[in-house]
Amino acid sequence: MMKINVKNFKLAALVTATAAFMAGTPVSAAEFTTSDSVLTLQIPDDDWKQVNDNQTWVTLTDGNDQITLRHYSNGEKLPELLIAGDDYAQVCQNIISTENEVFIITGAAADKADFEEVREAVQSVVINKYDTKTAMQPENGKTKAGNVQNAGSAGSTAQTGSQLKDESHSEDTQETAEAGGFTVWVTSQQLNVRAEGSTSAAILGTVYYMDALEVTGIVKAGGAETGWYQVSYNGTVGYVASEYTSATPSTAETSGYTLTDEQVTLYTEDGKSAAYVYKATNGNWYDGSGRQYQPDESGQWICLTNGSTWVPSTAETLGYTLTDEQVTLYTENGDSAAYVYRATNGNWYDGSGRQYQSNGSGQWTCLTSGSTWTETAPQTPADNTVSQVEVTDEEGYNSQTLYLGDAGVWQNIAGGIYTDGGNGTWIGSDGTVWHEQ
Numbered sequence: 001m002m003k004i005n006v007k008n009f010k011l012a013a014l015v016t017a018t019a020a021f022m023a024g025t026p027v028s029a030a031e032f033t034t035s036d037s038v039l040t041l042q043i044p045d046d047d048w049k050q051v052n053d054n055q056t057w058v059t060l061t062d063g064n065d066q067i068t069l070r071h072y073s074n075g076e077k078l079p080e081l082l083i084a085g086d087d088y089a090q091v092c093q094n095i096i097s098t099e100n101e102v103f104i105i106t107g108a109a110a111d112k113a114d115f116e117e118v119r120e121a122v123q124s125v126v127i128n129k130y131d132t133k134t135a136m137q138p139e140n141g142k143t144k145a146g147n148v149q150n151a152g153s154a155g156s157t158a159q160t161g162s163q164l165k166d167e168s169h170s171e172d173t174q175e176t177a178e179a180g181g182f183t184v185w186v187t188s189q190q191l192n193v194r195a196e197g198s199t200s201a202a203i204l205g206t207v208y209y210m211d212a213l214e215v216t217g218i219v220k221a222g223g224a225e226t227g228w229y230q231v232s233y234n235g236t237v238g239y240v241a242s243e244y245t246s247a248t249p250s251t252a253e254t255s256g257y258t259l260t261d262e263q264v265t266l267y268t269e270d271g272k273s274a275a276y277v278y279k280a281t282n283g284n285w286y287d288g289s290g291r292q293y294q295p296d297e298s299g300q301w302i303c304l305t306n307g308s309t310w311v312p313s314t315a316e317t318l319g320y321t322l323t324d325e326q327v328t329l330y331t332e333n334g335d336s337a338a339y340v341y342r343a344t345n346g347n348w349y350d351g352s353g354r355q356y357q358s359n360g361s362g363q364w365t366c367l368t369s370g371s372t373w374t375e376t377a378p379q380t381p382a383d384n385t386v387s388q389v390e391v392t393d394e395e396g397y398n399s400q401t402l403y404l405g406d407a408g409v410w411q412n413i414a415g416g417i418y419t420d421g422g423n424g425t426w427i428g429s430d431g432t433v434w435h436e437q
Contacts, residue, residue: 029041029042029043030043030050030060032057032058032069034071034101037098037101037127038127039069039096039103039125039126039127040124040125040126041060041067041069041105041121041124041125042120042121042124043060043121044062044117044118044120044121045062047062047063048060048061048062048067049061049062057069057070057071064110064111064114065088065107065108065109065110065111065114065118066088066106066107066108067105067106067107067108067118067121067122068105068106068108069103069104069105070103070104070105070106071101071102071103072101072102072103072104088108088109088110089109089110089111089112089115090108090109090112090115090302090307091106091107091108091109092106092107092115092118092119092122092307093105093106093107093122094122094123094125094190096125096127098127103125105122105125106122107119107121107122115307119307123190123192123203123206124203126199126200127199179217179218180215180216180217180218180230181214181215181216182214182215182247183212183213183214183215183247184212184213184215184229184242184245184246184247185210185211185212185213185245185246185247185248185249185250186207186208186209186210186211186213186240186244186245187209187210187244187245187246187250188209188244189208189209189305190206190207190208190209190306191206191207191208191211191240191241191244191245192205192206192240193205193206193207193231193233193238193239193240194238194239194240195238195239196239197219197226197228197230197239198228198239201239204233204234204236204238205233205234205238207233207240208291208305208306209289209290209291209305209306210249210250210289210290210291210305211306212249213229213231213232213233213240213245214231214232215229215230215231216230216231216232216237217229217230218230218242219239225242227241227242227243228240228241228242229241229242229245249289250289250290251288251289251290252278252280252286252287252288252289252290254290255286255290257280257281257282257284257286257290258280258281258282259278259279259280259281259286259288260278260279260280260281261278261369261370261371262278262279262336263276263277263278263279263354263368263369264276264277264278264285264301264312264313264352265277265312265313265352265353265354265368266293266301266310266311266312266313267310267311267312267313267317268308268309268310268311269309269310269311274313275287275291275293275303275310276288277293277301285301291303291304291305291306292304292305293310295312299311299312312352313352313353314351314352314353315341315343315349315350315351315352315353317353318349318353320343320344320345320347320349320353321343321344321345322341322342322343322344322349322351323341323342323343323344324341325341325342326339326340326341326342327339327340327348327364327375328340328375328377329356329364329373329374329375330373330374330375330376330377330378331371331372331373331374332372332373332374333378334377334378334379338350338354338356338366338373339351340356340364348364354366354367354368354369355367355368356373362374362375362376363375380413380415381403381405381411381412381413381415382401382403382413384405384406385403385404385405386404386405386406387403387404388401388402388403388404389401389402389404389426389436390436390437391426391434391435391436391437392434392435392437393432393433393434393435394432394433394434394435399437400412400413400434401413402418402426402434410426416428416429417429418434421433424436
């Protein structure tokens with residue numbers, strides 16, 4: 001294991017000095033030392049090297065993917081979390097906060113196939129040493145641990161400033177209370193499950209925001225709760241920090257998102273789990289618990305909260321065989337349309353497998369979402385026009401019809417507004433000039 005020391009560490013600002021690898025040491029794990037802490041990072045393989053980057057404390061790369069470590073004093077304003085851009089396909093982050101310091105560890109994968117090993121490296125960061133003289137204060141004869149959180153302690157990408165209780169208790173004073181038998185939900189973006197109720201214990205795995213955990217016991221030391229739950233995890237016993245859980249599951253609404261009726265049903269690739277995600281008024285997609293999802297170019301969906309991949313449902317994947325008998329339905333305000341088909345079982349479904357039912361008189365209800373629909377098509381500008389004109393764009397590649405309504409406004413068939421520019425020209429809302437044919 002190599003050790004990289006950063007001299008003259010200043011807590012008041014981000015350190016831009018670059019640490020150096022010790023020559024000849026195998027690249028499997030690296031230690032990074034501050035005046036208060038020692039961090040260990042498990043490197044994916046020997047191809048990873050440290051490079052100079054004056055924008056970060058430490059930057060590691062294998063030539064394609066990248067892991068960076070940034071350091072701040074506790075209380076400093078932290079940068080916004082990163083999202084994947086043109087250079088990287090997926091990005092993940094961990095935050096470790098101690099009494100005096102905040103570390104942000106960012107992993108960026110250029111190829112989605114490499115993302116899992118980058119994410120595991122980012123989550124592997126552990127605080128091995130914590131300076132008790134400066135970061136812990138004795139309280140009632142006991143040692144009170146600082147704000148350790150994430151892959152290096154209990155959870156990751158949780159809010160900074162939280163505090164785990166008495167993490168430093170010794171193993172021989174630990175006992176598990178009989179109390180248990182209830183369910184809690186994870187409130188941090190990621191939370192480590194450990195082999196024992198200690199931040200130095202081995203990590204068994206990771207759970208994610210709003211994952212449900214069955215609590216089988218409450219860890220105590222000397223009769224006092226330590227801040228750890230014993231939980232059932234993948235058929236074995238694990239431990240999680242209790243402060244990153246809640247006895248009540250959150251919802252998209254309590255997280256501040258307003259969901260619309262626009263809904264997509266997603267399935268895991270093995271088809272064993274389903275997620276119902278809705279478009280929110282902010283334009284993003286969330287399930288009922290507030291987990292965010294995003295479609296990619298291949299048609300798959302990614303849960304941005306935990307990195308899992310999903311595929312949209314279709315009538316066929318749900319087991320419905322659609323016939324050619326089709327009805328076009330519209331929302332009451334006319335801003336959306338749905339094409340529904342009679343299936344061989346006699347029911348009506350759209351292409352995604354949402355079921356609809358006729359209420360008579362051309363009115364329908366989507367049984368999946370409860371939304372109401374009508375067979376009556378909304379009026380278009382062509383239905384109420386006093387004049388119309390055929391126009392083409394300046395290159396002559398595209399043409400359309402513009403309609404002049406009673407109010408003296410020119411619109412195309414979709415309702416887009418155009419301004420009469422004179423001399424046989426019309427200007428769209430995007431500034432495109434169209435010419436009368």
